[in-house]
Amino acid sequence: MVEVWQFWEFEHFSNNIVRVIDAPSGLELFAVDVFQIIAPALNDGKVILIDAKTNQRQVMINQKIVVVNTLNALGIHSLTGIVKADVVRQFMQWVRSQIVPIFRKQTNLDIETNIKHITSGIIFPKRDSLINYLYSKGQKIWEVEIEIIELYLKLIYKKVPLAASCPKTSNYQELSFRQQYLELVKLVLSEVTNYEELYTRLVALAPNLLIAQELDFSIYKFLKLNSNYDFMKIIEQGLILQTFKPITDNLVDFSKQRYLEIFYFQILECFSGD
Numbered sequence: 001m002v003e004v005w006q007f008w009e010f011e012h013f014s015n016n017i018v019r020v021i022d023a024p025s026g027l028e029l030f031a032v033d034v035f036q037i038i039a040p041a042l043n044d045g046k047v048i049l050i051d052a053k054t055n056q057r058q059v060m061i062n063q064k065i066v067v068v069n070t071l072n073a074l075g076i077h078s079l080t081g082i083v084k085a086d087v088v089r090q091f092m093q094w095v096r097s098q099i100v101p102i103f104r105k106q107t108n109l110d111i112e113t114n115i116k117h118i119t120s121g122i123i124f125p126k127r128d129s130l131i132n133y134l135y136s137k138g139q140k141i142w143e144v145e146i147e148i149i150e151l152y153l154k155l156i157y158k159k160v161p162l163a164a165s166c167p168k169t170s171n172y173q174e175l176s177f178r179q180q181y182l183e184l185v186k187l188v189l190s191e192v193t194n195y196e197e198l199y200t201r202l203v204a205l206a207p208n209l210l211i212a213q214e215l216d217f218s219i220y221k222f223l224k225l226n227s228n229y230d231f232m233k234i235i236e237q238g239l240i241l242q243t244f245k246p247i248t249d250n251l252v253d254f255s256k257q258r259y260l261e262i263f264y265f266q267i268l269e270c271f272s273g274d
Helices: 031-038 044-050 073-081 085-098 107-118 127-136 143-156 172-186 195-204 210-224 231-236 239-248 254-272
Strands: 008-011 017-023 026-030 055-061 064-072
Touching (some): 017 031, 017 055, 026 031, 026 073, 031 064, 143 239, 143 254, 172 210, 172 231, 195 210, 195 239, 231 254
Antiparallel strands (some): 055 064
């Protein structure tokens, strides 16, 4: 049976109309509408030529079912290599302020609900439960990782002191990847304005790091589906690995730091696939 998607129309300040579909995987915008605003020369027919990841949806227009190309709202950021970054950023600011709040009014509740869904049957504080889950997903757990798993659980549940303020960096590339991470987060938590605020809310003042980790699950899953992103570098600037870093930097055994990072990517791979 053909699924015909409903869409909503929003007027951009350029007086162009942007049509939006509220798909299960997230908001999708008609590609032709997006490019009409950010790069008119790249009309709908040329989308495939620039390797932009699109979906095809069937919608009703003028009493006829037609197929349209759509762009996942998160994926529009990946166009910065094709379209001027300032133009993309300005457009996404409009999306976040005018469109996202209408469809995502209870963001924090949604995240907490997703955590309960994704981690169903897995008791995080119990090491053996987590290990059994990883085995069920075909992950091999080496003996050296047992200690790493215990350290991971202590960090996630804040059983060890964490930095009260956001870790700083002056590296240009790291700052760039951190900003990309933040831009993706803003489509989930539209009220967040900067990385420091995000760290304060979800790390420093939070009872544990489960909400912060849930953001990583969502972003990691999306990034894997969009080849235009250097997803490993972006996730490294996410809240979890940045929170872990000051702790692991003080470990005498450098290999433990690397093992913890590898193990966390195992966790992301398992949970983002559920």
